[in-house]
Amino acid sequence: MQDQAASVSAGSGTELLDSAVAHIVRETGASVAMLYLLPENGTTLHLALLTGVPDELATPWTRVPLSAPMPVADAVRLGCLIWLGSQEELAHRYPRAALVLPYQFTLAAAPVRTGTTARGGLVLLWPGSHPPQLTPEERLAVVRGCHGIGTLLQQTEADGYPVVPGASPRVMPPPEPAVPDPDKAAAAVEFVQRLPGGSVALALDGTITYLNDAAAALLGTRTDDVCGTLPWVSLPWLHDPAVEDHYRAAVISRQQTSFTVLRPPDLWLSFQLFPNATGISVRILPSSEPGLTEVTAPKLPPPSAVHSRATALYHLMHLAATLTEAVGTQDVIELAGDQVMPAFRIQSLIIMTSTEGRLRVEGCRGSHPTLMDRFDGAPLTSPTPAAHVLMTGIPDFYPTFTELQRAYPSAGLRQAVAACAFLPLIVSGRPIGSLVLAYDRPHPFEPEERALLTSIAGLLAQALDRARLYDVKDQLAHSLQAHLLPHTLPRFTSLDVAARYLPATRGMGIGGDFYDLIRLDDTTAAATIGDVQGHNVNAAALMGQVRTAVHASAGAPPDEVLSRTNRLLTDLDPGLFTSCLYIHLDLARHSACLATAGHPAPLLRHPDGQTEVLGLPPGLLLGIDPASRYPTAEVPLPPGAALALYTDGLVEAPGVDFDDATADLAAHFALAQDRSMDSVADTLVRYAKEATPGTDDIALLLIKALRPEG
Secondary structure: OHHHHHOOOOOOOHHHHHHHHHHHHHHHOOOEEEEEEOOOOOOEEEEEEEEOOOHHHHHHHOEEEOOOOOHHHHHHHHOOOEEEOOHHHHHHHOHHHHHHOOOOEEEEEEEEEEOOEEEEEEEEEEEOOOOOOOOHHHHHHHHHHHHHHHHHHHHHHHOOOOOOOOOOOEEOOOOOOOOOOHHHHHHHHHHHHHOOOEEEEEOOOOOEEEEOHHHHHHHOOOHHHHOOOOHHHHOHHHOOHHHHHHHHHHHHHOOOEEEEEEEOOOEEEEEEEEEOOOOEEEEEEEOOOOOOOEEOOOOOOOOOOOOOHHHHHHHHHHHHHHHOOOOOHHHHHHHHHHHHHHHHOOOEEEEEEEEOOEEEEEEEEEOOOHHHHHHOOOEOOOOOHHHHHHHHOOOEEEOOHHHHHHHOOOOOOOOOOOEEEEEEEEEOOEEEEEEEEEEOOOOOOOHHHHHHHHHHHHHHHHHHHHHHHHHHHHHHHHHHHHHHOOOOOOOOOOEEEEEEEEOOOOOOOOOEEEEEEEEOOOOEEEEEEEEEOOOOHHHHHHHHHHHHHHHHHEOEOHHHHHHHHHHHHHHHOOOOOEEEEEEEEEOOOOEEEEEEEOOOOOEEEOOOOOEEEOOOOOOOOEOOOOOOOOOEEEEEOOOOOEEEEEOHHHOOOOOOOHHHHHHHHHHHHHHOOOOOHHHHHHHHHHHHHHHOOOOOOEEEEEEEEOOOOO
16 A cells, blocks of 8 residues: 555545445446545535546536535435435435436435544435335445445555545546457447448547448538537537437436437437447437427537537536525635536636725635735725726626736736636626636637626626625624623532533524523522524524523522413413423532423433433423423432533434434533533534534533532
């Protein structure tokens, strides 16, 4: 391994993983494999290795945030294998992916780990003909293969040559086809020539590698003119999104497909595509009538070097679907960078808005940081292209720096870019900002590409406008919640306490989780924790009312505290329910009296380290029935014992039994016996970030009775 690793130390080293991925593909019979790596302390998966499809088809998926609702992100985050046995199941669970890939295939996503450390994830696709269930043998091969990749990554890292994802994914070549002897090869050529119609061979990337004389005649071209080209580029009458979409369907689903196209002026041709792991065989036959899947191609301009129409629509659709999941402004910027930059080979992307008559950089991605310095804070009246575009709403394209300098000689952008585009971000007819795209070499912006980039700017503008509105509401909600939660906890010489609150990392970041520790006198205290239904300002406001009601009744027996609070909530009738746990702590008698209103049971860690989930008598959620009763339970709390009070966001995860998750939390709580509660709280929060999807907020309150010498 040392010699092998040393030979690739100058590169990313992903070639070391070729044989491991190829072995998994052979063992499972998968048609496509995508290996993602997760940088240390990273939050985004990077596509490192690809086989079975050309890299262009994988461009939208080269970077996948761990928080994204995608199969590989869920597999890595949850540490389990994700199986999707049909297109319907994909659409139900992952609508974004299904929208962009409406083809028939089955999919497995599995984590790559070493111990408890996430290293990345593996995605495998099977043809649409695969059964809807993964066989035990296939599942075992996937799990073993991921374990082997994890071991290999750990070994190369230990050798001092860690494998890291490159700037673009490494594409493994397709398997070499069998080479026949000369006699068989000659017989095969004769066989093809005798077949009616034309025969064409395509590589997996769609380029023509062979066509016979009959195919050239039907296509109206010469063999030398089209070999090595994409048919929908070299033949203008095939330059239609539906034609390329049939090719994509054949490559991804590995199933036969066919369509009928009109070759002007009046010749209808039927195309049948037969894909496998090395390419696609195409049969072309004259057709007297259009088929049901006909594609009538209009007259189109000559082909250019920009994206084909199908590819452009593919990227636009993927971006639109992705932006529907953006919540805040930074989400829009990150998603735009992940999707737009690799697809269009852009080196820098900057999004700007206006504040108090000046340009303000909202965020940027890429390799030209000096651009920000040129634009950030510049007056809207300044002679800069970014300000001009924002004020006029008219896009500007500069294929070379010379043209930019000619238009804005005082902009001060020398040596910052080689080519750039400035696009207005327009919502409801009014510019709200500017999008700057920079390139590190001259870039001819042809009309089709200009239209496409303008459409992308329109999508970003709509998403940015929604995100800014969310940011304002979110800031208001967090400010409200910050004033409703306790800023500090009271100090007791006989207690070690710590508390944490974490807003949701996905979705609306404001919730109704609360906690409190109330001093009653020198030897008694009250602890409470609860969760108001919902994630909005109403939930936060109701949380403040519940916390105030508990404060007002604190000192009474726990059942009376919850009963009074319940009657108040039913009188208010807010339409939201609340779970709550209340504990009366008698520090002199070393005991705790508890009552619950539908809240997760607390953990009790005994002085010897044994930890249990307390089985409390159940009580109904607050705000449902004004006559509800809340029975109590009393437990000893000797010096050295500790209580953990938490909300369900600390343990709940899709597909994980709640009792199992709570038991796992108890195990982590038990292991931190001799540490301060502040340190233990940090440990449990880290555990929650790894074990839960982050879609719910978290409240945590830890209380430890100190030993006399403590």
